[in-house]
Amino acid sequence: MDVPDKALVIGASTGGLEALRPIVRELPARTSAAIFIVLHVGSHKSDLPRLLSHRSQLPAVHPRSGEPVEAGRIYVAPPDHHMIVDSGRIVLTRGPRENRARPAIDPLFRSAARAYGESAIGVILTGALNDGTAGLFEIKARGGTTVVQDPRDALCADMPQSALTHVEIDHIAPASSLGALLADLLTRQPVTSRPIPSPEEQEMTTEFKLARPRAMTCPDCGGALSQSQAGQLTRFTCHIGHAYTAEVMLAAQFVVMEQFIETALRALNERAALCHFMGQKADDKQQCRWLAAHDEALSRTAVLKQLLESEWLQPSAQACEADS
Structure with missing residues (x-):
């Protein structure tokens, strides 16, 4: 088993399949990176691994929780489960929805930022609202590379535009050019030692939890909300773990x-x-x-x-x- 030294994490929502197809077609057959994809599918059955495998030289799968991460594979978050990377393994959880989504993009991006540091590449594609912005902010904060689909090329410009507004972006390109760009980044992305998470970060961010409440209440469960910042982006989290941008x-x-x-x-x-x-x-x-x-x-x-x-x-x- 080849242990990956890089992680390419991609998040998409509305119009995501159309954007992903030309991207995965350009990914190299041999790479030392693992590729992780979250598409907002909710609890609906997903054939995304099969569809991507037909277009890519790399195998795409819905992973099992606990399996080790291997280089040269595309891991697709399965329906109704968050997907995160922890200690070289994939963890699937039905923890609280983030930005009303499960699977959500932010949990994956946060975990990749903490696990791979400067060797993480985060990509935001077409989609509504702004899931993924906070996670991409953390990738950038830890020295990783940030990429967004050109909003003018996106079926829904909200997600890439939010990333451009709140995160320092390294590369912007239409979906048709992103595959070649990412293939090049995978060959020259620096390999650094893995950052050791602080005690606060070792907490599973997609598990149900308790936290100090605020005055506003969670639209999903009615629990009180706490507030945090990712740069200029404001996030609210209830004390069992549902999370939202404003x-x-x-x-x-x-x-x-x-x-x-x-x-x-x-x-x-x-x-x-x-x-x-x-x-x-x-x-x-x-x-x-x-x-x-x-x-x-x-x-x-x-x-x-x-x-x-x-x-x-x-x-x-x-x-x-x-x-x-």
């Missing part, structure tokens, strides 16, 4: 708010139906009260309908349609 949390909060409004709308409709039913059965003295309550409930649904149908201000750039 932009992703804004979108998640809107979904939760919409669900609550829809619940209230349903309750008002049911109240109106009940009052109408009882009004039809009531005597003349009571009927007017039931029917008045019916009319009141219907009139108040108008406010909720307006909230649901109105456009809301989006402080960040317009995001592409969320992945299914």
